[in-house]
Amino acid sequence: MGDWSGGCVREKVLTCSNGIQENFLRLENVKPPDHTVLLNNKSLSECESECQQNCSCTAYAYVNGTNGSTGKCLAWFGELLDLVENQNTGTHDVYIRVHGSELGTKGFSFNSLKQTLVIAIVSAAVGLLTITFGYFVWKKKMGRIARRVSENVSKVSAGDRKNDTELPLFSLRSILAATNNYSEDNKLGEGGFGPVYKGVLPENQEVAVKRLSKKSGQGHHEFMNELKLIAKLQHTNLARLLGCCMEEDELILVYEYMPNRSLDKFLFDRFEKTKLDWGTRFRIIQGIAQGVLYIHKYSRLKIIHRDLKASNVLLDGMMNPKVSDFGMARIFDTNQIEANTNKVVGTYGYMSPEYALYGHFSEKLDVFSFGVLLLEIVSGKKNASFYSCESSLTLAQWIWELWKEGRGMEAIDATVRETCRIHEALRCIHVGILCVQEAPADRPTMSSVIHMLEVDEATSLPPSKEPAFSTSWNSSSVTTYSENAVTITLPEPR
Numbered sequence: 001m002g003d004w005s006g007g008c009v010r011e012k013v014l015t016c017s018n019g020i021q022e023n024f025l026r027l028e029n030v031k032p033p034d035h036t037v038l039l040n041n042k043s044l045s046e047c048e049s050e051c052q053q054n055c056s057c058t059a060y061a062y063v064n065g066t067n068g069s070t071g072k073c074l075a076w077f078g079e080l081l082d083l084v085e086n087q088n089t090g091t092h093d094v095y096i097r098v099h100g101s102e103l104g105t106k107g108f109s110f111n112s113l114k115q116t117l118v119i120a121i122v123s124a125a126v127g128l129l130t131i132t133f134g135y136f137v138w139k140k141k142m143g144r145i146a147r148r149v150s151e152n153v154s155k156v157s158a159g160d161r162k163n164d165t166e167l168p169l170f171s172l173r174s175i176l177a178a179t180n181n182y183s184e185d186n187k188l189g190e191g192g193f194g195p196v197y198k199g200v201l202p203e204n205q206e207v208a209v210k211r212l213s214k215k216s217g218q219g220h221h222e223f224m225n226e227l228k229l230i231a232k233l234q235h236t237n238l239a240r241l242l243g244c245c246m247e248e249d250e251l252i253l254v255y256e257y258m259p260n261r262s263l264d265k266f267l268f269d270r271f272e273k274t275k276l277d278w279g280t281r282f283r284i285i286q287g288i289a290q291g292v293l294y295i296h297k298y299s300r301l302k303i304i305h306r307d308l309k310a311s312n313v314l315l316d317g318m319m320n321p322k323v324s325d326f327g328m329a330r331i332f333d334t335n336q337i338e339a340n341t342n343k344v345v346g347t348y349g350y351m352s353p354e355y356a357l358y359g360h361f362s363e364k365l366d367v368f369s370f371g372v373l374l375l376e377i378v379s380g381k382k383n384a385s386f387y388s389c390e391s392s393l394t395l396a397q398w399i400w401e402l403w404k405e406g407r408g409m410e411a412i413d414a415t416v417r418e419t420c421r422i423h424e425a426l427r428c429i430h431v432g433i434l435c436v437q438e439a440p441a442d443r444p445t446m447s448s449v450i451h452m453l454e455v456d457e458a459t460s461l462p463p464s465k466e467p468a469f470s471t472s473w474n475s476s477s478v479t480t481y482s483e484n485a486v487t488i489t490l491p492e493p494r
Contacts, residue, residue: 016055047073133161237291371435
């Protein structure tokens with residue numbers, strides 16, 4: 001029933017040791033945990049190495065192929081749920097990352113004690129030399145990265161001078177002073193990129209300082225991606241980038257400060273959501289739609305966001321929405337309609353089926369994500385809260401069942417149901433269902449979405465069909481992991 005309180009817990013907090021093999025404990029013949037990530041085309045040694053090198057990987061397993069087929073590498077990121085020993089069927093050996101002091105416990109095997117001692121002695125002998133050499137290599141590499149970032153920033157700033165949109169470079173000293181040395185009291189939150197701090201510049205200007213975490217799965221590529229994209233985007237419903245910092249080993253983005261934080265902090269809190277009356281919600285829906293339409297059609301770059309969700313919508317002092325976090329975004333050519341990727345990134349629940357399963361994406365991926373977000377805003381319910389429910393896999397399915405029975409009003413958040421403009425709220429639900437259709441061709445464009453939201457009560461909308469992901473699937477076949485990156489295997493129906 002989703003109650004894991006009777007399970008095992010770690011006695012010691014994990015400390016990543018850069019993927020050393022001795023950090024894994026083998027449990028034999030167990031039912032694997034839920035939420036696995038399938039790493040395709042990996043051998044056993046590659047599977048082990050993949051997990052060793054990623055500090056977020058908490059366990060891995062390898063399933064041998066049948067009839068000459070390639071084996072499957074399974075990995076887990078985050079908490080391990082529903083791991084059960086001594087099952088009769090569907091069991092595998094699972095290697096779990098453990099604290100270094102817990103080595104040698106049950107099921108774990110070393111090649112030999114002699115081999116371990118040799119490794120330790122050799123490591124100690126070359127340790128000082130490696131550290132010294134590594135330090136100089138690191139300094140040289142960081143110098144190259146710093147020069148490359150500075151060159152890119154200069155190019156971005158130079159390209160924008162015609163529009164008087166200079167992109168300043170902040171010194172690390174000014175960032176430390178603004179955030180009080182990254183004080184916990186200044187911390188606003190943390191995402192896949194890293195922690196975000198409130199800062200105050202010398203001119204008493206409040207800013208949000210987004211600092212790349214050393215433990216983050218994102219890095220220089222995502223930093224440069226967001227830097228180059230946001231610097232070229234100017235819209236009232238997009239978060240505004242004020243500058244960046246690249247000194248020593250720090251990668252930092254400086255944004256305008258949003259006093260009301262992100263939308264999810266209000267929408268999914270039973271006390272805070274009362275501050276979102278219907279007029280505010282509808283204005284937020286319209287603002288998000290305008291921001292997404294801009295990046296799809298009217299900005300200098302045609303952009304697919306790929307990670308549109310409530311936590312990536314910031315709210316200013318007047319509760320106006322600002323779409324943020326473009327680290328996962330992709331640039332399209334002017335005439336490009338669609339693309340494919342082998343690396344599916346984003347957040348489960350907001351991804352369209354063609355993207356989640358096959359890596360195929362277009363503007364209709366963002367339309368699908370917007371539809372999920374729209375239904376969350378109207379209902380006040382989080383899409384993820386439906387995953388453990390037997391009757392409804394998604395929020396869209398729950399709302400669809402009410403909608404087709406003529407009970408759409410029951411889907412409206414109880415805090416605004418009595419005071420909202422009913423026809424407006426029901427129209428939003430209708431548009432949301434249209435956006436989460438399974439086939440991309442059945443989803444409207446963002447231009448059509450905005451038009452449908454603004455038409456009068458008498459204007460009819462296109463008929464809707466059953467939304468995507470409306471059939472229950474085995475939860476263990478759909479997988480997510482932290483840092484906002486997701487890989488999903490083909491689901492197997494119950």
